[in-house]
Amino acid sequence: MKRITIEPVSRIEGHAKITIQLADDGHVAKTDFQVTQVRGFEKFTEGRPFYEMPGITSRICGICPVSHALASAKACEAIMAVRIPPAARNLRELLHCAQYVQSHALSFFYLSAPDFLLGMDSDPASRNVLGIIRKHPDVARDGIELRKFGLQIIESLARERVHASWVVPGGVNAPITPQTRDRILGELPEAKAIAHRTFKFFKAVLDDYTDEISHFGSNPTMYAGLVDQKGSLQLYEGALRFRSSIGEIIEDQIPAEEYSQWIAEATLRDSYLKAPYFKPVGFPDGVYRVGPLARLNVIENYGTPAADAERKEFAQRFGVPAHSSFLYHYARLIEIVYALERIEMLLGDSRTLDEHVRAKAGVNALEGVGVIEAPRGTLIHHYKVDEQGAMKWTNLIVATGHNNLAIGKSVQQVAEHFVKGDKLEEGALNRVSAVVRAYDPCLSCSTHASGQVAVRLRLVDSRGELLDEVSN
């Protein structure tokens, strides 16, 4: 028996290790997806004043600090038992949408585009964002511009690009100025044009990837995401819905505080990433996915015209629910379109400019749950405090956690299809990494650890001796 280990998987945020075990005849016998870091925010926040949590948890990750700040603030508001002012609500969604634009642009242009623009089998030395800049400078420029658009909104609202201290329990700490609104509105048409161009080019290259689409984690699973009462997409508010692999609504309108009736977490051997599963089905069959594709599958519609038109076209091409993880990229682009539309709507709402942006209160409940749809999927913050507001207990379920079991299954499927024989085919191994990347996993978030990006692929025989090594 031979064993191939991919560690760490590159172009994801965090550290993962994939082990592929080959049977003696060279067929894939078994795969393992493991997350190898841990940081333990749950532990070291014990005893802190609860209202510090948005600031602390937004340090979990440099890619989506806004998501943690928002989910955390919502959990705090459940503890304070307050409803935040309408302007604060709108501004938070605005911030959140800007975060979507920048995060999805990062995932699409920087992390995944090298695979489908330069080719899965292209030279790994230049199969990265620099390779894109050289070969497709226009695409690279669009990616940079779109990301900048999102980042600048975050910066103008939150004053800081990465860690947004602007989101505070009870609302936000400063209103938006008419100048900022006008500036964003002024830049919006160009951002929309970029999204449009990107879509056009993505649809054109899609046909080169029929093999990937049908073997990239196309196993049917359940899906979960937040929707409003009509079933339209909700990124900031809404209640949880589960849809089955054949498209039936299994559970709907689950309020944040009841999540634990439906989601349980299994601890996996060798991995720091817990594996949440749908409780009524049990472990390990209660696999569900979250994130862009899951949201597309879960909702009735996006609720904005351009995104809904894209969803219609998507449905014609692939059907809904669509299962191939490769289509996460597609859904991510639709969400960029959606986020840009929402930004426009929110800036057009007169309440957004209101100067009353913060509610104040102390501890009025000893427990609080905050749920939002982070770019990578449903994010849950659950806190318990004592009478004085000191943190007693924390549970965070992040998007990559929800997807843990599904990622494992996708890896298995891709390995079975693309890894043949005991030789290290770089292209095949890249596909294995690429299916992990399709989920845009943020492993640093999931284990609440910080990560770096590099790849080491290892081929090990049954006695654990190194046979071959590839790195990119």
Added chain:
Amino acid sequence: MPKKLQLRIDGEMVSALEGQTILQAARNSGKYIPTLCYLDGLTPVGGCRLCMVEVSGIDRLVPACTTPIQDGMSVSTTSAKLTRYRKIMLELLFIERNHICAVCVSNGHCELQAMASQMGITNVRFSYNYPKLSVDQSHSRYVLDHNRCILCTRCVRVCAELEGAHVWEVTSRGIHARVQSDLNQKWGESRGCTNCGKCVQACPTGALAEKGWAVEEMIKRNDNITVLAHRKGAGA
């Protein structure tokens, strides 16, 4: 009327009143000496050792905040040695407790942090203590986080000298020293505390803070304390 004395600070001749400290003389003549435990209006205690200066004829460093001037004295406020010592003092403050600026309510408005960046401290050369310390959240309006306390005793002094409540005291010694309220009761149970918040405003770090402020939001106003103290002094 106190006598006028002449001294040199960094080579420049200045005059000051007898009974004034080197720090007062320096500040009155526009000279800068870094301080942390000193707060204008409260009795200086010479605790943080950041204001150390060199005096000709004395072969050790002296704290400017507590050392009275003498006629003909010659003081240097800057030198390579002083910079080295001041940096070490600050680094030792950082390692003693858990100062995690990034998630602190006082981030961006903290005197310890400002001092460190002013001194160009980019890393700490000693290993951290990482003590496990408590956060007293029992008061209805304020929080005491021992993780961020540098034992400057400004809270102790402002409460005793200005508010007259004398809630705060320092207990234990050395590395085990802590500020405590009343006879080591929870702050929220203190009978002496008048809820005035002067200690919070006097505190140079995020150790004492108003409840409910998020990261970076706690901005202190200790100029009021100085004004109040001088007014009181003038009336007395």
